[in-house]
Amino acid sequence: xxxxxxxxxxxxxxxxxxxxxxxxxxxxxxxxxxxxxxxxxxxxxxxxxxxxxxxxxxxxxxxxxxxxxxxxxxxxxxxxxxxxxxxxxxxxxxxxxxxxxxxxxxxxxxxxxxxxxxxxxxxxxxxxxxxxxxxxxxxxxxxxxxxxxxxxxxxxxxxxxxxxxxxxxxxxxxxxxxxxxxxxxxxxxxxxxxxxxxxxxxxxxxxxxxxxxxxxxxxxxxxxxxxxxxxxxxxxxxxxxxxxxxxxxxxxxxxxxxxxxxxxxxxxxxxxxxxxxxxxxxxxxxxxxxxxxxxxxxxxxxxxxxx
Numbered sequence: 377x378x379x380x381x382x383x384x385x386x387x388x389x390x391x392x393x394x395x396x397x398x399x400x401x402x403x404x405x406x407x408x409x410x411x412x413x414x415x416x417x418x419x420x421x422x423x424x425x426x427x428x429x430x431x432x433x434x435x436x437x438x439x440x441x442x443x444x445x446x447x448x449x450x451x452x453x454x455x456x457x458x459x460x461x462x463x464x465x466x467x468x469x470x471x472x473x474x475x476x477x478x479x480x481x482x483x484x485x486x487x488x489x490x491x492x493x494x495x496x497x498x499x500x501x502x503x504x505x506x507x508x509x510x511x512x513x514x515x516x517x518x519x520x521x522x523x524x525x526x527x528x529x530x531x532x533x534x535x536x537x538x539x540x541x542x543x544x545x546x547x548x549x550x551x552x553x554x555x556x557x558x559x560x561x562x563x564x565x566x567x568x569x570x571x572x573x574x575x576x577x578x579x580x581x582x583x584x585x586x587x588x589x590x591x592x593x594x595x596x597x598x599x600x601x602x603x604x605x606x607x608x609x610x611x612x613x614x615x616x617x618x619x620x621x622x623x624x625x626x627x628x629x630x631x632x633x634x635x636x637x638x639x640x641x642x643x644x645x646x647x648x649x650x651x652x653x654x655x656x657x658x659x660x661x662x663x664x665x666x667x668x669x670x671x672x673x674x675x676x677x678x679x680x681x682x683x
Contacts, residue, residue: 393425398433403470407431415470434474438464438531441481443488453501453544458537459488459515466529473527480528484519488533491518501540508535
């Protein structure tokens with residue numbers, strides 16, 4: 377009875393070790409007496425106990441390897457690049473991936489170092505930032521040509537980080553800030569120039585209109601005096617007497633207007649009976665000068681003026 381139980385137990389153990397499970401997206405390598413026998417895919421698999429052995433398992437999922445590389449640019453700036461390589465074991469080359477390459481991580485890292493240190497020294501620091509996609513393409517191209525032979529496919533290569541020396545970054549920030557300040561100063565200067573030109577143009581226009589207004593005012597005064605003299609001539613007063621009368625009247629009207637303001641100080645200078653005549657002579661001279669200026673303005677500006 378005892379030997380039968382032992383035989384059953386041994387058979388049960390052999391049966392148990394005859395089956396094994398391979399997980400999804402995984403491949404198992406089975407060897408027989410140390411020699412490659414087969415590749416087993418996902419599911420329940422059978423092997424000969426004590427003869428067949430699972431030598432190893434390979435993941436068929438996409439994997440990622442991050443490689444940090446330090447190198448020097450064309451303008452002698454040391455920079456650190458982080459390269460992320462996504463790769464996968466090719467299903468039709470599982471044998472090569474398991475047996476031909478001992479350490480795929482080290483192999484990929486070596487190719488990344490070699491490609492980066494061949495490409496980056498050709499570029500200046502600013503160009504490294506602008507052409508990081510070109511660097512990634514060169515890395516992927518180099519890896520595909522080399523790793524496919526060993527059963528690995530390269531899905532993608534990305535330059536995920538570019539980190540220059542800390543002092544270089546500070547210098548770049550200062551250059552950028554100085555450039556922006558220069559642009560701001562140029563805009564501020566242009567704005568000041570526009571304000572100054574606009575103000576000068578406005579002042580010039582104001583002076584021109586003010587001068588024209590004064591000329592028009594004097595012209596109307598002269599016209600009013602002419603009408604007053606004509607009215608007095610009609611009642612038998614000659615032009616000389618009428619002009620003197622108008623001057624005296626305006627003189628006293630002016631005194632009255634000044635005296636209406638209680639805060640003003642009025643100084644009356646001594647005069648004689650001929651003062652009105654002298655004032656008339658001065659006014660006549662002034663009016664003649666105004667008329668001459670007005671005539672010159674009309675000659676310079678022949679366009680008709682609206683009154």
